Amino acid sequence: MKKLLTQRAKRLEPSPTFALDARVKQMQKEGIPVINLGIGEPDFETPAYIKKAGIQAIEEGYTHYTQTAGMLELRQALSNKFQVDNGLVYQPSQILVGSGSKPILYCAFQVLCEKGDEVIVPVPTWSSYVEQVKLTEATPVFIHLEPPFKLRADMIEQKISPKTKVILLNTPSNPTGAIIEKEELEKIAQLAIKNNIWVVTDEMYEKIIYGGKHISIASLGKQIYEQTITINGFSKTYAMTGWRLGYAGGPQEIITHMSHLQGQLTANASSISQRGGLAALTGPKKEIEKMMREFARRRELLIQELTQIPEFAVTPPEGSFFFFIGIKKLLGGKYSSSIAWCEALLQKKHVAVIPGEAFFAPGFFRLSFAAPFEKLEEGVKKIKEFIYE
Ligand code: PLP
Numbered sequence: 062m063k064k065l066l067t068q069r070a071k072r073l074e075p076s077p078t079f080a081l082d083a084r085v086k087q088m089q090k091e092g093i094p095v096i097n098l099g100i101g102e103p104d105f106e107t108p109a110y111i112k113k114a115g116i117q118a119i120e121e122g123y124t125h126y127t128q129t130a131g132m133l134e135l136r137q138a139l140s141n142k143f144q145v146d147n148g149l150v151y152q153p154s155q156i157l158v159g160s161g162s163k164p165i166l167y168c169a170f171q172v173l174c175e176k177g178d179e180v181i182v183p184v185p186t187w188s189s190y191v192e193q194v195k196l197t198e199a200t201p202v203f204i205h206l207e208p209p210f211k212l213r214a215d216m217i218e219q220k221i222s223p224k225t226k227v228i229l230l231n232t233p234s235n236p237t238g239a240i241i242e243k244e245e246l247e248k249i250a251q252l253a254i255k256n257n258i259w260v261v262t263d264e265m266y267e268k269i270i271y272g273g274k275h276i277s278i279a280s281l282g283k284q285i286y287e288q289t290i291t292i293n294g295f296s297k298t299y300a301m302t303g304w305r306l307g308y309a310g311g312p313q314e315i316i317t318h319m320s321h322l323q324g325q326l327t328a329n330a331s332s333i334s335q336r337g338g339l340a341a342l343t344g345p346k347k348e349i350e351k352m353m354r355e356f357a358r359r360r361e362l363l364i365q366e367l368t369q370i371p372e373f374a375v376t377p378p379e380g381s382f383f384f385f386i387g388i389k390k391l392l393g394g395k396y397s398s399s400i401a402w403c404e405a406l407l408q409k410k411h412v413a414v415i416p417g418e419a420f421f422a423p424g425f426f427r428l429s430f431a432a433p434f435e436k437l438e439e440g441v442k443k444i445k446e447f448i449y450e
Contacts, residue, residue, distance in 0.1 A: 074192055077419035085413045096432070096440040099413040101235060101383065103300040103431045105355075107337070108348040111299060114340030118333045127332050129324040130316075131158025131308070135335050138342040143310050146267070147277040149291065151310035157320050158338070160330045162265055162294035162307030167193050168319040168326070169290050169309060170227075173259050174199035178226035183212045185385060185422035187235045190263075199226065203421065208387060209376045210237035214248030221252065227259045228252075230278060233266040236420045236427040237385040238378020240270070246278045250285035260289040268298045268349070269356055270380040279310075287312050290319075297382075298349060299341040304334040356382050359430040359437055366441045367428075372448060382431045385417070389424045391448065399426050410443040 082100045089095050106112075118124070130136065136153035143149040143156075159165040170193045174180060178199035182190055183206055194201045202225070204216045217228060228249065232241040241249070253260050260278055267275040279289035294307030307330075309319065329335070360377070363384055367375045374387030388399055396402040399416040403426055406412050417425030430437055 069196065069198075072195060074188065077188060078415055081413060081415060085407075088411070093411055095407070095411045095413055096436050096443065097413045098428045098430070098432055098437070098440050099415050101297075101429050101431060102302040103297060103352065103382070104433055105300040105352050107300050107304070108341075108344070110344045110348075111301065111337045111340045115304070115333050115337040118336035123332050123336055125332060127329040127335060129329050130154075130156065130320045131329060132332070132335050132339075135339045135342075138339055139308055139310070142342055143291070147264075147275075147291070148280040149277055149286070149310060151291075152313075155313050155316050156308060156310050157316050157323065158306065158308045158330050158335060159323055160305040160307070160327050160334075161296065162263065162292050162309075163189055164323070164327060165292055165294075165307045165309045165319070166190070166261070166263065167196070168322045169261050169292065169311075169315075170194055170197050170199075171322055172315060172318045173197075173261070173290075174226055177224060179222060179224040180227045180229055181217055181220050181225060182229050183216075183231075183234075185210065185234075185236050185417065185420035185425065186229075187231065188419060188421075190229055190231075191421070194229075200224075205422075206237070206239075208374060210234065210239040210385070212239070212241050212245060214245050214252055217249055218252055221256055221258070225256065225258050227261055230260060230262040232262070232264065232275070233270060233378070233380025235266065235381055236383050236415075236417075236422075237376070238266075238381040238383050239376075240273050240275070240379045243274075243276045246276055247281055250278055250281050253288055254284045258288070260285065261292065262289060263292045265292070265294055265297050266381040267293065269353060269382060271357055271360060271378070273379050275380070290315060295338050295341055300352065301334075301337065301341065304331070304337055306330055306334045306338045355434075356430065359432075359434055362434065362437060363428070363430055363441070366438075370445065370448065382429055384428045384430070385420075385422075385425050386428060387425050392424065399423055402426070406444065406447050410447045412440050412443045412447070 174197040176198035290311035295301040
């Protein structure tokens, strides 16, 4: 039967992070005490006031279809959020709410890209962008970044061709934690305007930031605003991965077409999750700030511990909850690749991390600190044992 599959289906790679997570969960089920520093989801519970809003939605019978683009009150709250946090004026009609930012990104690429187009993707990168671009039959064009993984406009300029349709930005980045500086965003905006290119910017980790300030490229001028789709979600900021809730703001025409596609795909995001999202945006910020402080504390621990390992090339993340660590010094002998190194770490020490190959960057691994402090301490101890034993 396999030969009946489309080329599209055959080309599609499964998510490497989810594949590893499934393996870890299976090992844990078998009684193996794996320390999971692989998956990128906050270990915190969704704050109680958000949970309560979801429960209340069910109890009140708020369990029907909503408008495809999302319930109006939520889009109004998001419109306010964009204005207050990002200096962006998106009317509720310019906002699409979907079942996570993943399907929202999918809709954006489907609406903007087709065969013959090129999408500029800075690497290391999250694999879903690449797979989603491939699904449109456009070609991803990589910019290979080296530590400290700072994207500059001149790197983009070198990759622009008459076929370039979209520049993809992800700031702060998964997996490197790097943010794109304001001056570079300004120059990137100029390039996009001059060459008539769309910008898709994924700002999922905007609130998980250590010191710097998050800037939305669409806020840098009227023209770039009209060429940008700003994507965000509730998963990381509010510890709501399982609720599946994401959103985009953008030019009316694009959002309308993305909404039409979503209407044929999933229709609206879960009505219950939308009520949770509304509570998240309008509720107290205390619990969120507490989570962010804890991420900062863990980051400090890891900077201290990981920089003591001379075999590691460590760039402290400016945002997100990931370290993307170079291990080229450890390869070539017993372990020929970061895949082999990570696999041995999992088998011998039961610590799960993700090899750089999953982000198109061999010679590195990603360590997530969306795990409890004690687990991080234990994980680092085991990593040191693995290297030095
Ligand atoms: N964008 C980035 C950069 C991510 O790291 C992730 C999740 O890992 C997502 C989007 C997807 O998030 P969501 O849960 O909203 O689909």
